[in-house]
Amino acid sequence: MAVADNPIKAPKTLPFSFVPQEPETAVANNPHAKASTQVADIVKALESELGDAVHETVVYAGEHTVRVARDRIEDACRFLKEALGFLYLVDIGGSDRFTEDDRYEVFYNLVNITEGKRIRLKVRVDESDMTVRTVTGVYPAANWNERECWDMFGISFEGHPDMRRMFMPEDFEYYPLRKEFPLLGVPGSLPLPPQAPTGTLTPDPFPAAHGHKPPKSFEEVKIEEDKG
Amino acid sequence: MSSISQTDWSETLKFWPRHNEALYRRLESKHSWLEHSGDGAPVDPLENQMVLNIGPQHPATHGVLRCVVQLDGETIQKCVLDIGYLHRGVEKIAENKTYQEFMPYTDRMDYLSPYSNNVAWCLAVEKLAAIEVPERAQWIRMMMSELARISSHLLWMGVGLMDAGAVSVFLWAFQFREDIYTIFDEVTGARLTVSHARIGGVATDLNDTGINLITDFVQRLPAAITGWENLLNRNRIWIDRNVGIGVMTGEEVVARGMTGPNLRGSGVAYDIRHFEPYLKYNEVDFNIPIRTEGDALARYFVRLDEMKESIKIIRQCLEKLKTVKGPVRTDDAKRAYPNKDEVYYSMEGLIHDFMYTDTGVAPPKGAAVYHAIEAPKGELGFYLESDGTGNPWRAKMNSPSFTNLQGLEEMMVGAHMGDMVILIGTVDPVLGEADK
Numbered sequence: 001m002a003v004a005d006n007p008i009k010a011p012k013t014l015p016f017s018f019v020p021q022e023p024e025t026a027v028a029n030n031p032h033a034k035a036s037t038q039v040a041d042i043v044k045a046l047e048s049e050l051g052d053a054v055h056e057t058v059v060y061a062g063e064h065t066v067r068v069a070r071d072r073i074e075d076a077c078r079f080l081k082e083a084l085g086f087l088y089l090v091d092i093g094g095s096d097r098f099t100e101d102d103r104y105e106v107f108y109n110l111v112n113i114t115e116g117k118r119i120r121l122k123v124r125v126d127e128s129d130m131t132v133r134t135v136t137g138v139y140p141a142a143n144w145n146e147r148e149c150w151d152m153f154g155i156s157f158e159g160h161p162d163m164r165r166m167f168m169p170e171d172f173e174y175y176p177l178r179k180e181f182p183l184l185g186v187p188g189s190l191p192l193p194p195q196a197p198t199g200t201l202t203p204d205p206f207p208a209a210h211g212h213k214p215p216k217s218f219e220e221v222k223i224e225e226d227k228g
Numbered sequence: 229m230s231s232i233s234q235t236d237w238s239e240t241l242k243f244w245p246r247h248n249e250a251l252y253r254r255l256e257s258k259h260s261w262l263e264h265s266g267d268g269a270p271v272d273p274l275e276n277q278m279v280l281n282i283g284p285q286h287p288a289t290h291g292v293l294r295c296v297v298q299l300d301g302e303t304i305q306k307c308v309l310d311i312g313y314l315h316r317g318v319e320k321i322a323e324n325k326t327y328q329e330f331m332p333y334t335d336r337m338d339y340l341s342p343y344s345n346n347v348a349w350c351l352a353v354e355k356l357a358a359i360e361v362p363e364r365a366q367w368i369r370m371m372m373s374e375l376a377r378i379s380s381h382l383l384w385m386g387v388g389l390m391d392a393g394a395v396s397v398f399l400w401a402f403q404f405r406e407d408i409y410t411i412f413d414e415v416t417g418a419r420l421t422v423s424h425a426r427i428g429g430v431a432t433d434l435n436d437t438g439i440n441l442i443t444d445f446v447q448r449l450p451a452a453i454t455g456w457e458n459l460l461n462r463n464r465i466w467i468d469r470n471v472g473i474g475v476m477t478g479e480e481v482v483a484r485g486m487t488g489p490n491l492r493g494s495g496v497a498y499d500i501r502h503f504e505p506y507l508k509y510n511e512v513d514f515n516i517p518i519r520t521e522g523d524a525l526a527r528y529f530v531r532l533d534e535m536k537e538s539i540k541i542i543r544q545c546l547e548k549l550k551t552v553k554g555p556v557r558t559d560d561a562k563r564a565y566p567n568k569d570e571v572y573y574s575m576e577g578l579i580h581d582f583m584y585t586d587t588g589v590a591p592p593k594g595a596a597v598y599h600a601i602e603a604p605k606g607e608l609g610f611y612l613e614s615d616g617t618g619n620p621w622r623a624k625m626n627s628p629s630f631t632n633l634q635g636l637e638e639m640m641v642g643a644h645m646g647d648m649v650i651l652i653g654t655v656d657p658v659l660g661e662a663d664k
Binding site (some may be wrong): 029030031032033034035036037058060061063065087088089090091093095096107109111113116118120139140141142143144145152162164165166167168169170171176177181183 | 244321351356360361485497503594595597607631664
């Protein structure tokens with residue numbers, strides 16, 4: 001019998017970019033799923049309030065992530081806060097979906113303390129228009145988190161009272177958590193203080209990698225003697 | 229040769245000029261600003277107003293926190309906090325590491341309670357990849373996290389008291405912290421950077437010496453706490469320094485997003501251990517201390533009571549560990565490191581160990597979860613996104629110190645300059661975690 005006739009022996013070509021996939025069953029009943037994230041009724045209320053502005057609801061590990069239209073995020077937050085008691089904003093963060101359309105994402109992690117509920121909202125931001133309406137008017141706690149998002153991804157929040165960088169100095173010209181930003185940083189982008197008391201600013205954070213040997217702070221600085 | 233072409237740095241010799249400019253603009257300090265611009269506008273004739281930079285290098289700022297305050301006499305009119313001096317970009321680093329490889333980095337975030345951070349990270353990854361943790365490992369994690377809580381609160385107390393001028397409590401607290409470090413050394417092999425939790429369990433089981441050390445510690449600590457309470461709870465100086473300082477109402481702390489004892493000191497009952505119990509917190513008996521006053525003193529009482537509750541939890545864990553036996557790590561080579569015996573004495577074990585180090589756990593593509601624990605300073609959560617490979621696509625850390633510091637800015641307004649040090653202490657920030 002020929003090998004090709006036997007379906008078991010037929011060679012199977014693995015796709016080139018093989019990615020190990022978890023079996024679906026393992027994900028269905030997640031041992032760490034929490035009761036607080038079971039918020040199907042709240043998602044329904046949000047859908048009826050916002051209508052078409054709710055683009056998608058993803059459930060993973062029992063957590064509901066509701067993606068809403070970018071221009072309705074403030075309305076969504078205000079509805080959740082005022083009608084459904086989500087008074088507490090835990091976290092805001094960005095994410096770079098490099099190579100996809102609508103490249104950036106901003107997520108909002110909201111909690112209803114009294115009823116013990118947690119929900120996550122999401123908006124997508126395209127590279128052509130990197131602005132999202134701020135939610136600081138609804139949740140003052142969003143202030144620093146939005147600044148962090150601006151600092152790390154360059155997503156600016158329209159109407160934010162204080163749109164400064166959070167961690168990096170204002171003199172820094174890049175957005176480090178974007179996927180194209182190199183892990184080792186951009187040499188010269190962030191000058192460091194002088195290495196010796198009489199030295200100049202250190203422009204390169206990794207001088208040894210570029211063939212330089214800056215003086216250590218404990219080393220005597222050689223002073224050119226005047227021979228005249 | 230360097231790739232830097234710029235050689236003349238005289239223009240940029242002023243260190244971070246644009247940064248400082250933005251900071252002062254935020255302060256809207258007419259005094260410093262007008263004088264600076266020199267447009268002839270009248271400056272404060274009595275010279276009551278003043279802008280003061282405290283930090284980043286200042287012992288009372290608990291790290292590298294920079295507070296730029298605008299003073300009117302002794303009252304703080306406005307405060308702008310400048311953080312980021314310890315920014316190491318751990319989120320960026322996480323994207324370039326496997327899930328297990330990143331775990332030791334969490335030690336360096338809140339370096340006062342590294343064990344809690346390890347647990348927080350591992351739990352988030354386990355949720356992302358749906359990995360079960362053996363029961364014994366859960367009890368061990370819980371017990372060690374509570375020890376980390378005590379250690380963190382002890383430091384807060386010692387340093388807080390020293391900020392107020394009392395050095396002896398600092399030394400007493402550090403005696404017990406030293407005991408906790410000895411326990412960590414025995415159990416995990418490291419005093420500070422413990423790195424003991426593994427995805428799917430913990431690295432090693434407890435031995436008898438470790439159990440005895442912990443038992444001895446929880447026997448001695450309550451008496452010491454009673455002694456401190458006798459000294460402090462009716463201490464005129466300590467009470468006067470703290471009562472009515474930095475008052476935040478329940479609505480204010482929720483609006484500002486503060487967490488942990490700062491939230492519970494204002495009467496908001498939000499503790500992740502009750503809110504969404506992780507590990508075995510739903511099986512132990514403990515209380516969540518809550519105060520309603522919302523001042524620095526209330527937060528002191530909350531933290532002191534939390535230490536007592538932690539002892540209660542540790543006692544129950546010790547009791548449970550006598551009966552709950554079994555493995556301390558998931559026996560599944562695709563999800564957790566294999567046992568060391570297996571690695572050293574079998575070929576499969578070695579291959580699995582290698583594979584796990586190289587690729588590790590690979591959660592499904594597009595999965596995203598958020599898992600939070602109640603760290604000593606509040607809600608510590610990790611938001612993880614997976615792209616189906618062994619490296620996280622995005623790891624966002626929600627650190628309690630960061631959110632608490634945001635509330636500190638508000639708390640400072642209207643306070644006296646002399647209380648500033650107490651206020652920083654009462655919020656209990658760790659800049660390693662706030663700066664990421």
